[in-house]
Amino acid sequence: MTSSRSSESIGKAAVLLSGGLDSMVTAALALEQGYEVHALSIDYGQRHVLELESASRIASKLNLARHIIIALDLRAFGGSALTDDIDVPKGGVGTDIPVTYVPARNLVFLSLTTAFAESAGAHDVFIGVNALDYSGYPDCRPEFIASFAETARLGTKEGAEGRPFAIRTPLQHLTKADIARECARLGLDPSWSWSCYDPTGENLACGKCDSCRLRRKGFAEAGIVDSTTYAD
Amino acid sequence: MTSSRSSESIGKAAVLLSGGLDSMVTAALALEQGYEVHALSIDYGQRHVLELESASRIASKLNLARHIIIALDLRAFGGSALTDDIDVPKGGVGTDIPVTYVPARNLVFLSLTTAFAESAGAHDVFIGVNALDYSGYPDCRPEFIASFAETARLGTKEGAEGRPFAIRTPLQHLTKADIARECARLGLDPSWSWSCYDPTGENLACGKCDSCRLRRKGFAEAGIVDSTTYAD
Numbered sequence: 001m002t003s004s005r006s007s008e009s010i011g012k013a014a015v016l017l018s019g020g021l022d023s024m025v026t027a028a029l030a031l032e033q034g035y036e037v038h039a040l041s042i043d044y045g046q047r048h049v050l051e052l053e054s055a056s057r058i059a060s061k062l063n064l065a066r067h068i069i070i071a072l073d074l075r076a077f078g079g080s081a082l083t084d085d086i087d088v089p090k091g092g093v094g095t096d097i098p099v100t101y102v103p104a105r106n107l108v109f110l111s112l113t114t115a116f117a118e119s120a121g122a123h124d125v126f127i128g129v130n131a132l133d134y135s136g137y138p139d140c141r142p143e144f145i146a147s148f149a150e151t152a153r154l155g156t157k158e159g160a161e162g163r164p165f166a167i168r169t170p171l172q173h174l175t176k177a178d179i180a181r182e183c184a185r186l187g188l189d190p191s192w193s194w195s196c197y198d199p200t201g202e203n204l205a206c207g208k209c210d211s212c213r214l215r216r217k218g219f220a221e222a223g224i225v226d227s228t229t230y231a232d
Numbered sequence: 233m234t235s236s237r238s239s240e241s242i243g244k245a246a247v248l249l250s251g252g253l254d255s256m257v258t259a260a261l262a263l264e265q266g267y268e269v270h271a272l273s274i275d276y277g278q279r280h281v282l283e284l285e286s287a288s289r290i291a292s293k294l295n296l297a298r299h300i301i302i303a304l305d306l307r308a309f310g311g312s313a314l315t316d317d318i319d320v321p322k323g324g325v326g327t328d329i330p331v332t333y334v335p336a337r338n339l340v341f342l343s344l345t346t347a348f349a350e351s352a353g354a355h356d357v358f359i360g361v362n363a364l365d366y367s368g369y370p371d372c373r374p375e376f377i378a379s380f381a382e383t384a385r386l387g388t389k390e391g392a393e394g395r396p397f398a399i400r401t402p403l404q405h406l407t408k409a410d411i412a413r414e415c416a417r418l419g420l421d422p423s424w425s426w427s428c429y430d431p432t433g434e435n436l437a438c439g440k441c442d443s444c445r446l447r448r449k450g451f452a453e454a455g456i457v458d459s460t461t462y463a464d
């Protein structure tokens with residue numbers, strides 16, 4: 001990877017960096033496009049805190065200009081397998097909205113990333129949502145992203161003064177196999193990122209949860225080796 | 233005040249309860265309309281932590297069904313007199329967006345309140361914004377609220393499944409004098425709430441910051457006594 005601190009920066013971008021594969025590829029694409037990347041991770045009480053460790057590792061490996069982890073304890077609300085004591089499903093990916101849905105997650109996370117962008121003087125907000133392998137989450141759909149951009153334009157000082165935020169979703173129309181190919185093309189090590197919802201006691205990816213299944217299927221379809229060690 | 237736990241509840245409402253006068257009146261109006269009120273306060277590292285104590289006092293005085301304080305340390309972002317070390321302005325209320333603007337605050341706070349609503353099984357979200365005495369904050373404007381409602385419909389499970397959230401802003405078209413009158417009509421003690429941006433060392437309201445000035449002017453115009461003790 002080249003450094004983000006090149007002299008040819010086209011401006012600052014705020015990137016939501018969860019620590020998952022998609023967010024890693026998104027951050028690397030923002031760098032490749034020439035942005036100075038300011039990354040935000042959110043510690044929302046997720047069970048898989050290994051995601052946050054991965055986010056820090058990715059920020060370091062990519063030499064990002066800035067990386068902040070902000071705490072937001074969504075467990076106080078309840079309501080999701082990712083933050084509650086509900087069992088994580090392993091039955092495969094369906095079309096219904098899954099129980100791993102976190103209430104209004106991307107609405108909250110995009111709002112925070114926009115606030116971070118406005119504070120940092122960035123007008124480009126990157127998020128690694130994608131519509132194809134989106135597991136049924138409504139807040140990954142393009143129409144949600146477009147509506148959010150308009151709301152952010154109306155509800156921020158920068159937007160109100162004629163400098164709206166662009167919400168950039170470079171993975172929007174990619175499959176997981178496409179994302180695996182981008183990962184390889186960008187020279188990223190897949191194991192820097194973390195996808196598993198339900199790691200083992202030894203901190204290995206389970207290989208069976210929806211997130212592991214989507215990831216493994218993507219790398220397999222792309223014919224690319226996932227350097228991640230799976231429990232099975 | 234009558235209790236919120238009456239048997240005639242028309243459903244649950246999530247109310248953003250900052251602890252200020254507007255949020256207190258908003259919560260009381262939701263109760264009056266028959267909602268079971270679930271209140272959310274956000275500890276975002278504001279200098280005036282007295283607001284949060286007021287929120288807890290209001291929740292107790294109004295006998296709300298539930299009150300949660302969620303921590304979100306926006307100081308990590310920087311950029312506002314309310315969370316940074318910038319001096320709070322005392323020169324009076326102008327028409328420009330003031331330095332006390334917190335980046336994307338209502339976007340973030342409404343998103344969190346919507347997430348809270350979805351978790352709690354509420355479909356009505358109350359926020360005490362108002363457009364007349366709004367101090368120049370873009371995220372208090374009606375067009376922002378309308379756009380937010382559409383974004384929340386698109387980006388949540390409840391919205392996607394045909395049960396959108398109503399974003400209720402009962403103070404939207406009221407002046408501060410109108411709000412003072414509502415406060416009196418509802419039998420609320422003004423001093424339960426906290427408005428000052430810059431309290432003294434003895435935890436008295438300064439009486440001079442924009443927020444104190446708006447509040448005092450409102451009560452004065454309405455001819456209602458504000459039971460708050462001011463430093464001056």
